[in-house]
Amino acid sequence: LLPKAEFVFIDGNRCPALACPAQAVFKGDDRVAAISAASIIAKVTRDREMHLLDEQYPGYGLAQH
Numbered sequence: 001l002l003p004k005a006e007f008v009f010i011d012g013n014r015c016p017a018l019a020c021p022a023q024a025v026f027k028g029d030d031r032v033a034a035i036s037a038a039s040i041i042a043k044v045t046r047d048r049e050m051h052l053l054d055e056q057y058p059g060y061g062l063a064q065h
Contacts, residue, residue: 011035 005020011028028035054063 009035011039 008015008018008020008022009028009032010016010022010024011032013024013026015022015024025032025035029039030036050065051063054060
């Protein structure tokens with residue numbers, strides 16, 4: 001990422017090895033606004049990608065998953 005992250009919140013109970021400090025937050029999407037926002041952005045991005053893939057590969061119902 002640019003700029004590089006200075007601190008990371010992880011949604012879960014364990015942190016992976018990262019190059020910056022991090023904190024695991026159990027049920028983080030309910031407790032940390034930044035995690036909630038990232039979750040929404042990820043879902044919207046995934047949904048858009050699935051719609052594009054559904055157009056490329058009709059018949060699999062990718063837009064519905």
